Amino acid sequence: xxxxxxxxxxxxxxxxxxxxxxxxxxxxxxxxxxxxxxxxxxxxxxxxxxxxxxxxxxxxxxxxxxxxxxxxxxxxxxxxxxxxxxxxxxxxxxxxxxxxxxxxxxxxxxxxxxxxxxxxxxxxxxxxxxxxxxxxxxxxxxxxxxxxxxxxxxxxxxxxxxxxxxxxxxxxxxxxxxxxxxxxxxxxxxxxxxxxxxxxxxxxxxxxxxxxxxxxxxxxxxxxxxxxxxxxxxxxxxxxxxxxxxxxxxxxxxxxxxxxxxxxxxxxxxxxxxxxxxxxxxxxxxxxxxxxxxxxxxxxxxxxxxxxxxxxxxxxxxxxxxxxxxxxxxxxxxxxxxxxxxxxxxxxxxxxxxxxxxxxxxxxxxxxxxxxx
Amino acid sequence: xxxxxxxxxxxxxxxxxxxxxxxxxxxxxxxxxxxxxxxxxxxxxxxxxxxxxxxxxxxxxxxxxxxxxxxxxxxxxxxxxxxxxxxxxxxxxxxxxxxxxxxxxxxxxxxxxxxxxxxxxxxxxxxxxxxxxxxxxxxxxxxxxxxxxxxxxxxxxxxxxxxxxxxxxxxxxxxxxxxxxxxxxxxxxxxxxxxxxxxxxxxxxxxxxxxxxxxxxxxxxxxxxxxxxxxxxxxxxxxxxxxxxxxxxxxxxxxxxxxxxxxxxxxxxxxxxxxxxxxxxxxxxxxxxxxxxxxxxxxxxxxxxxxxxxxx
Numbered sequence: 001x002x003x004x005x006x007x008x009x010x011x012x013x014x015x016x017x018x019x020x021x022x023x024x025x026x027x028x029x030x031x032x033x034x035x036x037x038x039x040x041x042x043x044x045x046x047x048x049x050x051x052x053x054x055x056x057x058x059x060x061x062x063x064x065x066x067x068x069x070x071x072x073x074x075x076x077x078x079x080x081x082x083x084x085x086x087x088x089x090x091x092x093x094x095x096x097x098x099x100x101x102x103x104x105x106x107x108x109x110x111x112x113x114x115x116x117x118x119x120x121x122x123x124x125x126x127x128x129x130x131x132x133x134x135x136x137x138x139x140x141x142x143x144x145x146x147x148x149x150x151x152x153x154x155x156x157x158x159x160x161x162x163x164x165x166x167x168x169x170x171x172x173x174x175x176x177x178x179x180x181x182x183x184x185x186x187x188x189x190x191x192x193x194x195x196x197x198x199x200x201x202x203x204x205x206x207x208x209x210x211x212x213x214x215x216x217x218x219x220x221x222x223x224x225x226x227x228x229x230x231x232x233x234x235x236x237x238x239x240x241x242x243x244x245x246x247x248x249x250x251x252x253x254x255x256x257x258x259x260x261x262x263x264x265x266x267x268x269x270x271x272x273x274x275x276x277x278x279x280x281x282x283x284x285x286x287x288x289x290x291x292x293x294x295x296x297x298x299x300x301x302x303x304x305x306x307x308x309x310x311x312x313x314x315x316x317x318x319x320x321x322x323x324x325x326x327x328x329x330x331x332x333x334x335x336x337x338x339x340x341x342x343x344x345x346x347x348x349x350x351x352x353x354x355x356x357x358x359x360x361x362x363x364x365x366x367x368x369x370x371x372x373x
Numbered sequence: 374x375x376x377x378x379x380x381x382x383x384x385x386x387x388x389x390x391x392x393x394x395x396x397x398x399x400x401x402x403x404x405x406x407x408x409x410x411x412x413x414x415x416x417x418x419x420x421x422x423x424x425x426x427x428x429x430x431x432x433x434x435x436x437x438x439x440x441x442x443x444x445x446x447x448x449x450x451x452x453x454x455x456x457x458x459x460x461x462x463x464x465x466x467x468x469x470x471x472x473x474x475x476x477x478x479x480x481x482x483x484x485x486x487x488x489x490x491x492x493x494x495x496x497x498x499x500x501x502x503x504x505x506x507x508x509x510x511x512x513x514x515x516x517x518x519x520x521x522x523x524x525x526x527x528x529x530x531x532x533x534x535x536x537x538x539x540x541x542x543x544x545x546x547x548x549x550x551x552x553x554x555x556x557x558x559x560x561x562x563x564x565x566x567x568x569x570x571x572x573x574x575x576x577x578x579x580x581x582x583x584x585x586x587x588x589x590x591x592x593x594x595x596x597x598x599x600x601x602x603x604x605x606x607x608x609x610x611x612x613x614x615x616x617x618x619x620x621x622x623x624x625x626x627x628x629x630x631x632x633x634x635x636x637x638x639x640x641x642x643x644x645x646x647x648x649x650x651x652x653x654x655x656x657x658x659x660x661x662x663x664x665x666x667x668x669x670x671x672x673x674x675x676x677x678x679x680x681x682x683x684x685x
Contacts, residue, residue, distance in 0.1 A: 212463035214429055216480035217452050 025288045029295065040317070041302050048134045049312025052099040054078040055089045062109030064147065068120075068162075071146045072102070077135040089123075093169060095345050096331055099125050099132065099311060112147065112161060119163045126168035127334045128179045131309035139164055170338040177250040182333040183306040185242045186326045189265070190272055190300050191293075193235055197276030198289035200227050206285050220365050224281075228273045235269035236262070255340030264332045264350065271325045271357035278364030300326045325353045380405050380530055380561040381426060383437025383444060388421050388430060395421045397584040399435070403563060403577075408556050410575030411565035414674060418584040419565040420460060423532050426563070427457045440530055453481065456523030460534040462515045464522060466508025470499050473507050474522055481526035493521045513544030520551070531555065533564040537571065549574050569667045580673050587673050596669045601625070602641045603664040604648055607633040608657035621647040626672050637668050 021027060056069055072078040081098060089101040103121040111118035122139060124132040140160075147161045171178045201223075204210040213223065239262070246252040275296065283289035301307055303317055304326040313321065321327045328349040335341035335349075343350070381403040388396040396418040403409045411419050424430040426439050428448025436443075442450045464473045474493055478486045494500045497517055507518060516536060523531065533552075537545045549571065556562055556576075564575070572578055572592065579589040588595050606618065618636050619627045623643035628635045638644035648659055 207466070208459065208461045208463045209465055210463075211429070211459050212477075213480075215427060215452060215455075215457045215459075216477065217449060217482070218480050 023288075025283075025291060029291050033295070037298065040299065040320075044303060044313045044317035044320075045308045046312035047130065047308055049131055049309040050076045050134075051079040052077060052131070052135055052311050053081045053097065054100040054102060055081055055092050055098045056083045057086050057089050057101060057103040058083050059106045060104055060108040060110075064109045064112050064150075065104045067150075068104075068142065068146050069102075071142050072139070075138050075142065077138045091345075093123060093125055094335075094339055094341060095348075096125065096127075096335065100135065112151065115151075115161075117161065117163050119165050121165050121167065123167045123169050126171040126174055127338050128305070128309055129168070129171065129174040129176055130179075131311060132168070133174075136166060170334075178252055178338060179334065181242070181246045181250050181252050182337050183330050185239060185246075185265075185333055186268065186304075186329040187301060187306055188238060188242065189235055189269055189329075190326055191297055192238065193231060193269055193272035194276040194279065194296065195290065195293045196231055196234070197228065197273050198279045198283070198293050199286050200231075201277060201280035202283050202286045202289045224274075224277050224361075224364060228270070228277060231273050231276075232266070232269055235273075236265070239265050239269075252337060254337055256336035256342070260343060260346075261333070261336045264329070264336065264346075267350065267353050267357070268325055268329045268332075271353050271360070274357050274360045274364060278360050278367065281364055281367050300324050303327070305330050322352065323356065325356050328352050378405050379403065380407075381409075381437075381439050381563065383426070383439070384435060386422070386425055386432045386435035386437065386444075388418075388425060388433055395584050396425065396432075399425075399581075399584075399586055401579065401586065401589070403561060405561055406556055406559050407577060408552060408562045408564065408575045410572045410578040411563060411581065412567070412572055412578060412670065413565075413581035417582045419581055420534055422581065423457070423534050423563065423565065426451075427455045427532050428452050429457070453526070454529050456526070456528035456531045458519050458523050458531070458533045458536050460538065462519060464507050464515075464519060467506060469504050469506055470494070470510070470518060471503035473518065474525060477522045478525050483526060489525055493525055497521050512539050513541060516540050516544065516548065520548070524555075529560060531560055531562045531564075533562065535565050535567065537566065537568065545571070569665075569670075572666060572670075580670060582674055587676075592666050595673075596664050596666055599664065599669045599672050600639055601637040601664045601668060601672060602639075602644060603635050603637040603662050603668055604644065604659045605630075605633045605635055605662045606648070606652065606657055606659050608652075608655070614657075618648070618651065621651055623647050626668065626675060628668060628671055635662070635665070635668055637664060637672065 020030075054072070058065060069080060073080055078100065081092075084092065086103070089098075089103075092098040093101055101123040103123070105119060105121065108118045108120075122136070124136065126132055143160045143162045143164075151161060168174050201210070204213060243254075243261075247254060276293070279292045279296075280289045283292055299320065303313065303321040304310070304324050305321065306326065310318065310321060310327065331349045332346050335346050379402045381401055384400040386396060386399040387394070399418075399422055401422075411422070413419055421430060425432050425444065428439075428444070428451045431448070432445065436445065438444060439451050440454045442454075444451065465476070468476065471490060471494060474490045475486065478489055483489050491500075494503050499505075499514075499518070507515070510518060520533075520536065531552075537548055540548065545568075552562055552564070553574070564571075566572060575592075577589065577591055578595055580587050580595065588598060590598065606614075615627050615629060615634055618624055618634060621636075621644075623638040623640045624636050624647070625638045626636075628637075636644065636648060652659060
């Protein structure tokens with residue numbers, strides 16, 4: 001009598017579909033998630049980024065140097081932002097405004113004609129080794145292609161007419177962990193902070209205790225901030241753990257100010273907590289809060305420059321990425337840890353996180369239902 | 374001379390959720406120290422009405438005051454002076470008894486918090502169990518704890534939403550004794566219930582169905598207002614007797630109370646004649662009884678349903 005009953009089974013199946021349809025948010029996620037991911041990430045993600053901003057330091061502006069720069073442009077891997085002096089070039093790299101600085105030395109043209117292999121200095125921002133590797137391999141080939149038609153010696157010898165000296169700045173050995181570990185800090189914080197606070201309020205609603213809380217004179221601001229603070233502490237503990245591990249296990253350098261790092265981390269934690277609380281005042285139950293967290297988490301992972309080079313993404317994806325706090329946090333953490341940047345250079349990535357937080361806070365307070373209407 | 378000041382005085386409160394008109398033109402006056410019972414079938418708008426009174430819901434329209442504060446504009450002030458006990462246990466099950474009380478005391482900004490909590494624990498007789506998680510309490514104890522937590526801030530008005538649902542008879546009786554004790558100290562109580570014995574313990578009653586307050590007054594007034602005469606039929610009643618009685622001319626409602634049936638109607642002479650005719654020759658006897666509150670409520674409920682389902 002306990003055999004498999006088809007009609008019973010069908011009953012369960014139908015019930016499940018009905019409940020799925022009723023839960024609008026879940027249903028939306030089922031449809032939205034694949035479409036959004038496919039369109040967004042399919043077009044946006046590019047592990048071989050091109051058009052990387054490059055500054056040129058020209059100590060010997062001659063025809064061959066110009067030809068070489070033109071060839072770099074044509075390769076599509078480089079976008080020449082301008083010709084600058086050596087000091088400015090350094091600042092541009094520090095700020096992360098350019099990925100490469102190419103320096104043509106004094107006597108470049110002369111040495112080339114003589115066949116004495118001039119040295120071309122290429123400084124790359126190697127905080128993300130993946131972003132630079134494609135472009136550097138292209139540079140290696142360019143020499144012969146550009147100069148062979150005009151220089152018979154090059155044609156005959158078949159050897160590289162110039163010597164590329166590549167400085168991988170901030171991460172000379174191109175260790176991926178230097179890029180990934182600081183990034184993970186942001187990813188871990190995004191995940192846990194949003195999820196934990198996201199569940200904090202929906203749990204009250206699900207258990208019916210929310211009504212009790214509303215019946216007290218507590219104001220939305222009191223409830224929201226009161227619920228946020230414990231998680232700030234948890235976040236800071238997480239950060240301390242990751243940083244110690246990064247230092248001891250992965251030997252990630254600590255170039256900048258630890259105090260500045262923690263200040264930046266605190267801001268980032270606050271932004272994520274605010275988002276979590278806002279999610280939970282919108283979501284009806286814990287499941288929905290969890291879904292919203294993932295909905296935000298995925299683009300944060302993929303469009304922030306954590307998994308794939310930020311510069312590899314098309315313009316529109318970079319615009320989306322620039323809204324996400326994680327994008328700026330990654331620049332900040334890499335800047336402080338690997339480059340030793342100070343606040344003066346990083347300010348441009350601090351305020352967007354603050355703006356994000358304030359916007360979300362405003363939304364949260366608006367949606368926090370003071371009454372049960 | 375101190376007249377019984379109206380603690381709750383609202384007129385024309387309305388609340389809609391989407392296209393559902395949950396509370397229609399609710400007008401209610403409750404005086405100080407009164408125990409006002411709120412009755413009505415499930416989904417009739419009792420909870421919504423209570424939530425509007427304590428500022429948890431904003432009425433769509435209407436006006437009035439609660440404890441002298443405007444129900445629309447001063448909901449924050451009302452919250453400070455009202456003790457609201459939710460239908461479902463809404464304290465934190467993963468906090469201990471003492472932690473729950475302490476939290477509520479903090480929310481209301483109690484000046485002498487520790488003393489207040491200690492006294493509440495003592496009054497409850499839970500001092501020795503103060504470290505027990507609230508979730509592990511039995512239904513009766515949860516209810517007592519919930520009541521204690523909404524009394525912490527010494528409210529002048531208690532709003533109790535079906536406080537005794539799922540509580541055993543002994544605990545219910547204790548609970549009501551506590552309510553009467555509180556009312557004697559001048560606290561006004563508005564309580565919703567489904568139980569007739571509880572309704573009879575209230576000073577005044579309001580009956581709400583389909584969002585409308587259909588009757589209000591003392592139990593006797595409500596019974597009288599229905600203008601019913603009632604006969605109790607007892608004896609060897611076979612199956613189908615209630616059905617047969619219901620069809621008799623003059624019978625408006627038939628309700629069974631154990632082995633007896635109450636038949637009520639508006640026309641005394643007609644009902645008596647048809648009942649006598651029906652039981653003649655059967656092993657049944659009839660006697661005139663007082664119309665009970667329950668008869669009156671069932672009549673009210675039937676009337677409202679007829680009105681609701683078959684608009685004239």
